[in-house]
Amino acid sequence: MTRRRVLQAVLYLLLTVLVILYSMPSIGVLITSFKSDAEISRGGLWSVPAQLNFANYQEAWVNGNVRTYALNSFLVTIPATVLSIALGVLLGYVFSQLPFRGSEALFILIVAGMFFPPQIVLVPLFRLFNTVGLYNTLWPMIIVHVAFGLPICTLITRNFFATVPSALREAAIIDGANEGQILVRVMLPISLPALAVLATLQFTWIWNDFLWPLIFTQSDSSRTIMVGLISLKGQYSVAWGVQGAMSVIASIPTLFIFIFFQRYFISGLTLGAVKG
Amino acid sequence: MFPLPSLSSFTRWCRRGNPPRRYQTSGTKGVSPVARSQWLWRIGFLALPLILYMVIVIAPLAYSFFFSLTDWNGFNPEYNFVGLGNFERIFSDPLFGNAIKNTVIWIAVALTVPVLGGLGLALILHEGMRGANLYKSLFYLPICLSLAVIGQIWIWIYQPRWGLLNLTLNGIGLEDLSRAWLADPGTALSSVILAWVWQQLGLGMVIFLAGLTAVPTELTDAAQIDGANYWQTLRHVVVPLLQPSTVVVVALAVINSLKSFDIVYIMTGGGPFHSSDTLAMFMYHESFKKYYMGYGSAISVVLFMIAVTVIAFYFRQIRALEHLYD
Secondary structure: OOOHHHHHHHHHHHHHHEEEEEEHHHHHHHHHHOOHHHHHHHHHHOOOOOOOOOOHHHHHHHHHHHHHHHHHHHHHHHHHHHHHHHHHHHHHHHHHOOOOOOOHHHHHHHHHHHHHHHHHHHHHHHHHHHHOOOOOOOHHHHHHHHHHHHHHHHHHHHHHHHOHHHHHHHHHHHHHOOOOHHHHHHHHHHHHHHHHHHHHHHHHHHHHHHHHHHHOOOHHHOOOHHHHHHHHHHHHOOOOOHHHHHHHHHHHHHHHOOOOOOHHHHHHHHHOOOOO | OOOOOOHHHHHHHHHHOOOOOOOOOOOOOOOOHHHHHHHHHHHHHHHHHHHHHHHHHHHHHHHHHHOOOOOOOOOOOOOEEOOOOHHHHHOOOOHHHHHHHHHHHHHHHHHHHHHHHHHHHHHHHHOOOOOOOHHHHHHHHHHHHEEEHHHHHHHHHHHOOHHHHHHHHHHHOHHHOOOOOOOOOHHHHHHHHHHHHHHHHHHHHHHHHHHHOOOOOOHHHHHOOOOHHHHHHHHHHHHHHHHHHHHHHHHHHHHHHHHHHHHHHOOOOOOOOOOOEEEEEEEHHHHHHOOOOOHHHHHHHHHHHHHHHHHHHHHHHHHEEEEEOO
């Protein structure tokens, strides 16, 4: 027994060291964002700041581009999250409550979309949005995120709806409800937890996306914060502190979700684990 | 569209434990008014999402195959058909071979560190030691960060003068080992992969943790009563029961490796001298930097073929698991 105790203590110590090492990168950015460049050049990037200095945040926020980038990110992420879930609910409802011959194959076709590397459709979509004149606007990102969000939204809503007892649906039919009324009045209210899972996942993925805005936008006025972060890097090539502050600002919405909706976020990851 | 080994078994897997479904057949004869009205609802519900999915996912997929046979440059409305010329060029292009090699290395690392590391962490943290929840949170925090931010953080770690890595090496007297990690063709790829693995580790851990909660304690207890030690219980009881999670983690590792683009673009852009190119990065470079969109499409077709192989393998494994538990 004592041997087991010692073993556990060693394991615990190892794990603690590992977790500290593992957290270093995030901590480094956070502390650097509070340091002045003079302090960084004296003590390096990784020393603890003498005092909290918010000048970097001020500088990042005063820069008009950063505000535009952040606003654009919200203008893409919120509608794309809402729409992908709304359309996914429609598909999930049909596949779980109104199945028909061939609906399983259709379902598989849609769910398989989760696995595709997006590079496969990059060139045709670039051409499509160029042709219809949406290049360098926010629309391509919204449209593409809704379409690419359909697989996970359909999978999760369908699986959730399939667990709803059929008695509920039958009672609604006897009361004279049509399919639209069943969906809105019966299914949606009880599926709020599942929709919360989807919302946290979709928001995080869409906010963090880098590839689509890189391909579909060109000017600062239509860039989202992740691409903006990278393009500002050149502008502040030695201003470590400002870059750190901007990295933190760009992460605040998803950190917020992570901290306050952790339960939903984790269950979503394990539920829809096929998407990364 | 592509060979799926088992359509119905996957859907069965997706709705494990769900009640059997009632098919409302609106057959050929005696179509009831109710059934007819349901078809209107079906069409109404399906129309918009399906049109969007066709236009944004399925049709572009077909167009990629089409463009891969052309020499389109991305700007001119005109292009010529070059037959399989792009594919001939791919297989004689040393840069393509290089990208394939790097992608294979990437997959190999992704299959060892996040999979085995994630399993190890999950096993330790599942024991429910003090502070386990805090530790779990710290390990999966990187999953919610953007790869753009993660790339930025790790550039600082590898920074030659101020970077944490070189400072540490100098501090413990290993100055000889310190170098410009991202600018050195010998270390660029592994440096980028390490940063990516840092994020992916938590994902593997979360999925294995979820799998572990499904392992019945009666089985592990029974094994221990039969005299099995910790490792024997792990090997013969826990790991086999974790197979569903393992399949998901392995498939994710491969698919996410194939997608690896953001972090490469941000940290090295595939350089120096293409030493950290992946397939996805190489495709972007040819299409959107050199404007060989026809050639880029051909690369994406190859990427698609690899992805389909992985997906087929995944579905096959899922089907095998079905047989196991039926």
